[in-house]
Amino acid sequence: MSLTPDLLARFSAIVGEGNALRNAHDIEPYLIEPREKFGGRTALVLRPSTVEEVSAILKLATETGTAIVPQGGNTGLVGGQMPDASGQQVILSLSRLNRIRSIDPAGNLAIVEAGVILQTLQETAEREGRLFPLSLGSEGSCQIGGNLSSNAGGTAVLAYGNTRELCLGVEVVLPTGEILNDLRYVKKDNTGYDLKDLFVGAEGTLGVITAAVMKLFPLPRGKGVAYAGLANPEDALKLLAIAQSHAGPSLTGFELMPRIGVEFSVAHTDGVRDPLQGVHQWYVLIDISSSRSAEDARETIEAILTEAYEAGLVEDATIADSTAQEKSFWHMREAMSLAQKPEGGSIKHDISVPVARIPEFIAEADEAVLDLVPGARIVCFGHMGDGNLHYNISQPVGADKEAFLARWVEVNTRVHGIVRAYRGSISAEHGVGQLKRKEIAETKSPVALDLMRRIKKAFDPAGIMNPGKVL
16 A cells, blocks of 8 residues: 555554654655665655554554565665665654663663664663673663664674674564564573574564663773784784683773775774884774773783784783773774775775684785786774675775775675675674675575565564565
8 A cells, every 4th residue: 555645644643643753854854865876755654652663553464465674773775674665664763762761780681772872881780880791882772772783893793792692582573463472581481482583683574672671781990992003913812812812801892994995094084093113004993891900901902912922913002091992993993994085985894704714805806906906995893793894895096986986786796796705794793785685595594584584574474564674
């Protein structure tokens, strides 16, 4: 059924006219995504504030065959939160479901609604003496529902796991309007299928996550951050092994960065400077979180760097002397994605390969890309500790931006082919969305694809949930 005036009025009545956006000016922010790559249109944005309103919306959508596109903070990078160009899909914004229902410091749990901003949960947990470890560059605007739907990763996966591993249970509204209350409060529960894992990472294609039970952790008693210059990724891999042997689970971050990425961050980000005086081809950011003290964290970092110096792995390094300096080191790393934008077109890859094969992958991918696009500037950085790399390619200096970006699929195909050969993943933490939907058929086995389609059909027989995404 098309979005007739009568149907628009029925949907609007559920949330009230003030939270049913129909004016093009009001709708516009919901149609602008970070990469400006996925255009779309809609006649209606619904902003419910309760799970009951979400239930009523989905029930009506199923009855009328109206496609629903769930949207959180609109920070997604693969177009999963965007409607198509038909104008017949309704955006369901979860931003008003923004309550932290409870914090349980003793049980290390928080029950939060989907629209809670990640940074808000981090800060609320900290006031209770607890840590919520999920950390992303977009944490000031991304929302927990979106983090769950995309199974977000971030910089702390090495120690704490991705969003799926931080979630104990979910509350979900199914396409029929039924409400699944699977808000589990215990870590041990072997009473049948773990249904939450069907919805985490499903990108809103099976139902709408409206709340979740998230794990908290004791706040570290000491932090230490070091920034080191190295010659190559092989030395970075050896440094990772040394860091793990000294720090164990206290190693909460290990980020790999190329010289060109540092140069971009310094050139295009206010307040960012290179902490080292000399020039190095590669850099590593090491983050230690001690359960004992700040002194213990520093001693651990010093032990790591001492052994690395003696092995000839580290050319130069510095340790942050204050919280402000720790933040400045991390700011350089977190600014690296946006710092590529002023350099022109950038073809992106969010991939993962086995940690031990990262140096091989980088060498092989670099050769392939430069063969395709001579002069391309490769900005490969990311979470070396968990194998997730942002293998981004900035256009050659002076090249035509549109002509370069027109080769996106060609370059993706070559790089992703290498990723598959290494038994890696073409989508490590950003999801599939629209961007990688066609490539899933080449990545998943026929049996896996068939099972995914059967699950989709069982949960959403009317096909209203975020159509055109994932499958």
